[in-house]
Amino acid sequence: MNPRQILGQIGLWLSVLVIVSPAILFFLWMASLSLKFEIDNASYPPVFFPEHIAWKNYADVFASNRFLTYFANSLIVTGCATGLAMLVGVPAGYGIARMAAHKSAIVILIARITPGLSYLIPLFLLFQWLGLLGTLVPQIIIHLVVTVPIVIWIMIGYFETTPLELEEAALIDGATRWQVFRHVALPIAKPGLAVAFILAVIFSWNNFVFGIVLAGRETRTLPVAVYNMISFDQLSWGPLAAAALIVTAPVLLLTVMAQRQIVAGLTAGAVKGG
Amino acid sequence: MSVVTQTEPVAADKTAPAREWRPPSYWPFVIPALVVVLAVIIFPWVFTIWMSLQEWKVGSPTVFVGLANYLRLPTDPRFVEAVGHTLSYTALSVVLPLVFGTLAAVVFHQKFAARGFLRGIFIMPMMATPVAIALVWTMMFHPQLGVLNYLLSLVGLPPQLWVFNPTTVIPSLVLVETWQWTPLVMLIVLGGLAAIPTEPYESAQIDGANFWQVFRFITLPLIMPFLFIAGMIRMIDAVKSFDIIFAITQGGPGSASETINVYLYSVAFVYYDLGYGSAIAVVFFLLIVALAALLLYLRKRLLWTSALGSDA
Numbered sequence: 001m002n003p004r005q006i007l008g009q010i011g012l013w014l015s016v017l018v019i020v021s022p023a024i025l026f027f028l029w030m031a032s033l034s035l036k037f038e039i040d041n042a043s044y045p046p047v048f049f050p051e052h053i054a055w056k057n058y059a060d061v062f063a064s065n066r067f068l069t070y071f072a073n074s075l076i077v078t079g080c081a082t083g084l085a086m087l088v089g090v091p092a093g094y095g096i097a098r099m100a101a102h103k104s105a106i107v108i109l110i111a112r113i114t115p116g117l118s119y120l121i122p123l124f125l126l127f128q129w130l131g132l133l134g135t136l137v138p139q140i141i142i143h144l145v146v147t148v149p150i151v152i153w154i155m156i157g158y159f160e161t162t163p164l165e166l167e168e169a170a171l172i173d174g175a176t177r178w179q180v181f182r183h184v185a186l187p188i189a190k191p192g193l194a195v196a197f198i199l200a201v202i203f204s205w206n207n208f209v210f211g212i213v214l215a216g217r218e219t220r221t222l223p224v225a226v227y228n229m230i231s232f233d234q235l236s237w238g239p240l241a242a243a244a245l246i247v248t249a250p251v252l253l254l255t256v257m258a259q260r261q262i263v264a265g266l267t268a269g270a271v272k273g274g
Numbered sequence: 275m276s277v278v279t280q281t282e283p284v285a286a287d288k289t290a291p292a293r294e295w296r297p298p299s300y301w302p303f304v305i306p307a308l309v310v311v312l313a314v315i316i317f318p319w320v321f322t323i324w325m326s327l328q329e330w331k332v333g334s335p336t337v338f339v340g341l342a343n344y345l346r347l348p349t350d351p352r353f354v355e356a357v358g359h360t361l362s363y364t365a366l367s368v369v370l371p372l373v374f375g376t377l378a379a380v381v382f383h384q385k386f387a388a389r390g391f392l393r394g395i396f397i398m399p400m401m402a403t404p405v406a407i408a409l410v411w412t413m414m415f416h417p418q419l420g421v422l423n424y425l426l427s428l429v430g431l432p433p434q435l436w437v438f439n440p441t442t443v444i445p446s447l448v449l450v451e452t453w454q455w456t457p458l459v460m461l462i463v464l465g466g467l468a469a470i471p472t473e474p475y476e477s478a479q480i481d482g483a484n485f486w487q488v489f490r491f492i493t494l495p496l497i498m499p500f501l502f503i504a505g506m507i508r509m510i511d512a513v514k515s516f517d518i519i520f521a522i523t524q525g526g527p528g529s530a531s532e533t534i535n536v537y538l539y540s541v542a543f544v545y546y547d548l549g550y551g552s553a554i555a556v557v558f559f560l561l562i563v564a565l566a567a568l569l570l571y572l573r574k575r576l577l578w579t580s581a582l583g584s585d586a
Contacts, residue, residue, distance in 0.1 A: 020395050023398050033413060046421050088307040096304060107311060111311075111315050112510070115535055115555070118319075118555035121322060122318040122321035244403075254401075256395065260390065
C-alpha cells in the first residue's frame with residue numbers, strides 16, 4: 001500500500017466511526033444507565049463505567065409484579081398477529097403477483113399512509129360494542145393493520161421474481177393451483193418468508209399507539225408497560241433503563257443477526273408499521 | 275379471527291365464473307387477506323368518514339351534524355397550531371435524514387471489513403422499540419443530569435433545556451427522529467448507489483475529477499430517484515410521527531410540540547370527542563396525500579430522471 005492508499009483507508013475508517021458512533025454510543029449509554037445505582041445515575045459529571053454494577057435493576061424489573069404478564073402479552077399479540085398475517089398474507093402476495101393485480105397494491109399504499117390512530121377510533125368502538133375490551137383480542141386484530149400489509153407487500157415482490165417455468169411444468173403435470181403454491185412456489189420463496197416474518201414481528205413488537213388505547217391494566221404489551229413506568233417512578237433511572245433495554249433487546253438481537261434479511265425487506269418495500 | 279378462516283372455503287367455491295385467457299383460480303389465495311383488509315383497513319376508513327359527520331361523544335347520543343366538525347377545524351386554534359408544528363417538524367425530519375443518510379450511504383458503499391455487521395449496528399436505531407429509546411432520550415435530555423448537556427459542556431457550549439423549552443422542543447425531537455430514521459434513507463440510497471454503472475466513474479477518473487466533483491456531477495444526479503423515494507417515505511413517516519413525541523413530551527411543554535397526530539389522540543381518547551377526532555383523522559390523511567402529491571409534482575417539475583426505476 002502506498003501512503004495515499006493508507007491515508008484513504010484511515011479516512012474511510014474515520015468516516016465509518018463517525019457514522020456508526022451515534023448508534024453505538026446511544027446503546028452503550030442505555031446499557032450503562034441500566035447497570036448503575038441511583039447514586040451513579042444522578043451524579044454530575046456522568047459516570048460511564050460504574051464501580052459497582054447494579055444487576056439488581058434487572059432483577060427488580062423481572063420481580064415487579066406484572067412484568068412477566070406484559071412480556072407474555074407481547075409474545076401473544078406479536079405471535080398471533082404475525083402468524084395470522086403470514087397465513088393470509090403469503091397466499092395473497094402469491095395470488096396478486098400471479099394475477100399481476102398491481103392496482104391492489106394501492107390499498108396497501110393507503111394502509112401505509114394512514115396514521116395508526118385513524119384505525120383506532122372506529123375499531124375501538126367496534127371492540128367496545130363487541131365487549132372485547134379487556135382481552136388481548138382487540139390488540140391482536142388491530143396489529144393486523146401493521147403486519148398484513150408488510151407481509152403482502154414483501155411477498156408480492158418476492159413471488160414476482162421467482163421463476164414461472166417450474167410452476168407451469170407442475171400445472172401441465174396435473175397439479176392444482178394450491179399444490180403448485182404449496183410444493184413449488186412456497187419452498188422457493190423461503191428467503192422472502194423470512195424477510196416478511198422478521199419485519200412483521202419487529203413492527204408488531206414495537207407498536208405502541210394501539211396499546212395505549214386498547215390495553216387495560218392486565219392486557220398491556222411491553223412498550224405500553226414501559227411507557228406507564230415513566231409516569232410512576234420517574235426518578236429511578238436504573239430500573240427504567242433496564243426495562244427499556246429488556247423490551248427492545250429481542251428486536252436489537254434480531255436486527256444484528258438478520259440484518260441481511262431486514263435490509264433486503266426494507267429496501268424492497270420500505271414499509272413501516274403504525 | 276375465526277371469521278376469516280371460516281369464510282375461506284365458502285369464498286373458494288364462489289369464485290367459479292371464469293375470465294377469458296387467465297382462469298381466475300388465483301382468487302382463493304387472495305380472499306382471506308381481502309376479508310382481513312376489508313375488516314381492519316377499509317371498514318375503519320368508511321366508518322371514520324361517516325363518524326366525522328356526527329356529533330359523537332362517548333356517553334351521549336350521536337347527532338348528524340353534516341360538515342360541522344370540519345368547519346370547526348379552521349377556528350380551532352389548537353388544531354391550527356398543531357398543523358404548524360407538524361409542518362416544521364416534518365420539514366426538518368425529511369431534510370436532515372436525507373443529508374446524513376446520503377453521506378452515510380456513500381461511506382457504506384465503500385468496501386471495508388465487517389461492513390455487514392456495522393450496517394446492522396447502524397440500522398439498530400430504526401428497528402429499536404421507539405418507546406424504549408424515547409425513554410433513554412428523555413433521560414439524556416435532562417437539563418441537570420442529562421448526558422447531552424455534559425457533552426455540550428465538553429465542547430464549551432452552554433447547557434440547553436432541550437425538550438423542556440418551547441422554542442427548542444421541536445428541534446430536540448427532530449434530533450431523535452433524525453437519529454432514528456437516517457438509517458432508512460441510507461439503505462435506500464445505498465440501493466441506488468449499487469445500481470450505478472461504473473463507466474461514468476472511470477471516465478471521471480481519467481478526466482481528473484476530484485471527490486466532490488464526482489459526487490456532485492455523477493453520483494448525485496444518478497441517485498436522485500432514490501433520494502426522492504427516501505424523501506417521500508420520510509415525509510409520510512415524519513408527518514405521522516407519534517411514539518417519540520408522545521413518549522417524550524406528550525405534546526408539551528404546554529402545546530409547543532403538539533402535532534396533528536398527538537392532538538388527534540387527545541381529542542379522540544382523552545376528551546372522547548370521536549366525531550371531531552374522525553374529522554381530524556380525515557383531514558390529516560388528506561394532508562399527507564396532498565404533501566405526497568406536492569412532492570410528485572415537484573419531481574415532475576425538476577424533470578428528475580426515473581431511468582433507474584423510481585416507481586418502487
